[in-house]
Amino acid sequence: MDKRGIIGIALCILVLVAYQEWITRYYGPQTAPVTAPEQKQEAAPQAPTSATPGAPVAPAASAATSAAPATNVAAKEITVETDEYVAVFTNVGARLKSFKFKKYRREANEKSGPFEMVTVAPGVPLPLGVRWQTGVPFEDTNLVYNVQGGDLKLTGAAKGTLTFQAETPKGAAITKSFTFSGATYPIQMDVAVNVAEGNAPAPEIVLTDKKDHPVPNPDAPFEGVIALVDNKIKRQTAAEAVNGQEFSGDVSWAGFGHTYFFFALVPQNGAGHKVSIHPADAALTVGVSSNKSSDRYTLYVGPKELDVLKAVGNQLERSIDFGYFGFVSIPFLYALHFFHRFTGSYGIDIILLTVVIKLLMWPLTHKSFTSMKQMQKLGPQMEKLKEKFANDKEKLNKEIMELYKRNGVNPLGGCLPMVLQFPVFIGLYNALSTPIELRHAPFMWVKDLSRPDWESLPFMLGGWQLGIPVLTLLMGASMFLQQWMTPSIGDPNQRKLMLLMPVMFTFMFVSFPAGLTVYWLINNLLSIAQQYWINRSDR
Numbered sequence: 001m002d003k004r005g006i007i008g009i010a011l012c013i014l015v016l017v018a019y020q021e022w023i024t025r026y027y028g029p030q031t032a033p034v035t036a037p038e039q040k041q042e043a044a045p046q047a048p049t050s051a052t053p054g055a056p057v058a059p060a061a062s063a064a065t066s067a068a069p070a071t072n073v074a075a076k077e078i079t080v081e082t083d084e085y086v087a088v089f090t091n092v093g094a095r096l097k098s099f100k101f102k103k104y105r106r107e108a109n110e111k112s113g114p115f116e117m118v119t120v121a122p123g124v125p126l127p128l129g130v131r132w133q134t135g136v137p138f139e140d141t142n143l144v145y146n147v148q149g150g151d152l153k154l155t156g157a158a159k160g161t162l163t164f165q166a167e168t169p170k171g172a173a174i175t176k177s178f179t180f181s182g183a184t185y186p187i188q189m190d191v192a193v194n195v196a197e198g199n200a201p202a203p204e205i206v207l208t209d210k211k212d213h214p215v216p217n218p219d220a221p222f223e224g225v226i227a228l229v230d231n232k233i234k235r236q237t238a239a240e241a242v243n244g245q246e247f248s249g250d251v252s253w254a255g256f257g258h259t260y261f262f263f264a265l266v267p268q269n270g271a272g273h274k275v276s277i278h279p280a281d282a283a284l285t286v287g288v289s290s291n292k293s294s295d296r297y298t299l300y301v302g303p304k305e306l307d308v309l310k311a312v313g314n315q316l317e318r319s320i321d322f323g324y325f326g327f328v329s330i331p332f333l334y335a336l337h338f339f340h341r342f343t344g345s346y347g348i349d350i351i352l353l354t355v356v357i358k359l360l361m362w363p364l365t366h367k368s369f370t371s372m373k374q375m376q377k378l379g380p381q382m383e384k385l386k387e388k389f390a391n392d393k394e395k396l397n398k399e400i401m402e403l404y405k406r407n408g409v410n411p412l413g414g415c416l417p418m419v420l421q422f423p424v425f426i427g428l429y430n431a432l433s434t435p436i437e438l439r440h441a442p443f444m445w446v447k448d449l450s451r452p453d454w455e456s457l458p459f460m461l462g463g464w465q466l467g468i469p470v471l472t473l474l475m476g477a478s479m480f481l482q483q484w485m486t487p488s489i490g491d492p493n494q495r496k497l498m499l500l501m502p503v504m505f506t507f508m509f510v511s512f513p514a515g516l517t518v519y520w521l522i523n524n525l526l527s528i529a530q531q532y533w534i535n536r537s538d539r
Contacts (some may be wrong), residue, residue, distance in 0.1 A: 084183070118263070244436075252315055254288050255286060266299075304434075505520075
């Protein structure tokens, strides 16, 4: 094998190893699901049930960081049901206690229950609390609010409002108002603090989540804290966020991200706002505040669906992490949306997208195959040159380049399509694994195109959950056939090493989304057909 062949093989292996390491670091390692122990829900604070609704809240005898429940207002829950979700609020702290999606399941199994974005967890306060640090520090964890409005069931363009009002032990009046729409996810949230005398404190709105996520949820991996401040994305994983952080400036939005869902506060006017990230016991909190005693926000608890996020505004769609090749991923995603209007199957959509990509790259791949075919024909002449100039490497390289030039062969012509395939591959990887569209999307025997295909044909062996990666094996076989049909140029040992590439790719694709495996398999089959046509026409 010549020196350039060895270098080429080494570079290919290096790129594959570096790429796999990058994928692992960027998206996190694959973790086998573990059954979490059943958690007991926190008991709601006790309060008398004979109070008259709407009665004023009696101030406590002394101030504390968390006010004690008022004694003349009953603790109650209010349910809001729309076309998209079912939310449960509690008047203890005027907070969100539960939020279940109606169109998204917990797991790919059709019998699985709805995915719940907000749940009660031990040691984790419910989200949408109000607190301030000016004067006497205060947080409304146990403050019982009066509620104006009751259970809501909204559909279509119908709107409904819940208003929570309470008075702190120091006499500050807090009002939280939520306006819901039957057909959309965004919720308008108005918060105001008023005092009889002096300046009212500026409230900080607090979102909460668990500090630790020891049991990763493959159907909605937790990404951590995401914020857009001064037009720059701030991302902190759960491990990084426990150290605490503050960002000040023009806050477009901030919240907790999951791969497929987002829980965020979007200020109406984010100028002069601050985002505070703090760990507290078992909880991780994100607070958004300004220097005003009243403010309006959009509360978004919903899927990371590109058009839905764009409709909210404030560049909320940037919460989807398409990586550096987003300029490739987004057009691919829109192409899938277009095909889906007609097919109703994302598996077929991926096949159609693969065909379109192959047609666009057909001239380049055709030139690559033709170039390799021409170089194969020059093989005997190159061997003679190697024998003639065995002791003069400089002269040998010069003669080989002259040989290429006389025959109109570009030695790099076979590499260009592979280089162009890399951003296409990464862009398509993010287009298929990051947005919510492919989550739980079935195709043939595959139950979820966003997950590795072996998970669709599982079996147990020695206590380990394994599976049969049918698509991945077919992809590896097709890649082997493609390599075998590729014209051999140079040392035969180099060809043998190149035939090991399908084995490496097969192991790499075992952990990749099934949708990406479908793309690579169909691309291989089309490349085999193209190579067969070129070989046949060259006879």
